[in-house]
């Protein structure tokens with residue numbers, strides 16, 4: 001499947017070598033508007049790519065440039081809660097790495113656990129808590145599976161992201177992301193627990209892909225768009241529709257900031 005998907009991409013975009021792979025979560029779809037001369041390939045045409053089951057998540061791979069940066073952008077990802085399997089992004093990431101990507105930029109929507117991290121703000125992930133303790137590397141062999149997770153979120157890429165966001169007038173905070181398996185939202189007791197354990201935000205994605213990317217030796221940058229306060233921290237009623245409407249409200253700014261980060265990111 002890897003060879004077939006790679007071959008198809010090479011045929012559709014001859015000679016195109018992206019160095020940055022991007023995964024767009026809820027609220028981040030506007031990033032694709034910043035891609036110049038995109039070549040779009042439906043996941044359905046790419047063996048092993050996830051056909052989306054979640055409203056608000058696209059299902060296309062976009063190849064093109066943002067500024068001078070050649071990027072491969074996945075609009076939509078596979079989540080653990082869709083099937084129970086947490087390795088659904090292995091093949092897509094292997095394909096993108098084989099195409100040339102050295103860096104994985106991830107985005108998601110998340111709930112805030114911190115009073116000073118308000119809905120519609122952005123957070124750069126500095127570390128994560130794998131609350132379900134599930135790994136996409138189960139079943140792999142070889143000593144490479146024992147991946148170190150210190151600085152899994154590349155400090156140099158994050159520093160650049162913070163500086164580039166500041167140039168856009170946006171104070172990008174850093175924080176710890178806790179993975180909740182979902183698809184149900186958390187209880188207020190779970191939110192209090194996660195906050196005490198040191199999490200700043202909570203969401204249902206990103207962590208498996210970070211583990212996969214580190215296993216592949218890719219550097220990771222990840223940004224969360226805060227769509228709500230965690231359950232019990234405000235009077236908001238949590239629902240997927242609420243996530244999507246808050247994400248839509250902040251989407252323009254988030255996408256513009258990420259496009260500027262991608263255009264200016266220095267990789268070495």
Ligand code: HPA
Nearest residue numbers: 109110111202203204230
């Ligand atoms: N919890 C889990 N995932 C989320 C949330 C939340 O509050 N908001 C957006 N994604």
